[in-house]
Amino acid sequence: MTAVHALNGHDTTSHAGLPTGPDTVKNPLTSNRRARPVENDEYAAFARRVLRAYASRVATGDVEALSLMLGLSADIDDAISQAVSGLREFGYSWAEIGSRLGITRQAAQQRWGRPA
Numbered sequence: 276m277t278a279v280h281a282l283n284g285h286d287t288t289s290h291a292g293l294p295t296g297p298d299t300v301k302n303p304l305t306s307n308r309r310a311r312p313v314e315n316d317e318y319a320a321f322a323r324r325v326l327r328a329y330a331s332r333v334a335t336g337d338v339e340a341l342s343l344m345l346g347l348s349a350d351i352d353d354a355i356s357q358a359v360s361g362l363r364e365f366g367y368s369w370a371e372i373g374s375r376l377g378i379t380r381q382a383a384q385q386r387w388g389r390p391a
Contacts, residue, residue, distance in 0.1 A: 326347070329344065329347075330344065355387075356387055359372060359383070359387040360387070368380070369381075369383050369384045369388070372387075
């Protein structure tokens with residue numbers, strides 16, 4: 276039994292539905308962006324649940340933890356700055372970033388474009 280047979284149950288290596296001709300992709304014109312990971316939405320939903328649960332704990336009378344919650348706000352701002360910086364390095368424009376956030380490209384660049 277060949278390795279190909281073990282993987283797909285038959286000896287062929289053809290891929291149905293894929294073009295068999297030469298590679299016609301123009302690399303300089305093709306974006307190097309990866310597909311969006313599926314788990315990002317689930318991870319963001321998890322983070323929201325954790326924050327809501329923490330807020331509920333503070334709301335039950337833990338006034339000392341309120342200052343810790345404010346620290347989380349600063350951590351989230353730092354994380355957003357890091358994410359925007361990474362997206363810029365990855366090739367996203369200020370217009371693309373701004374449109375995802377519902378702000379203009381100028382507003383995005385003013386907020387995250389210059390090191391503090």
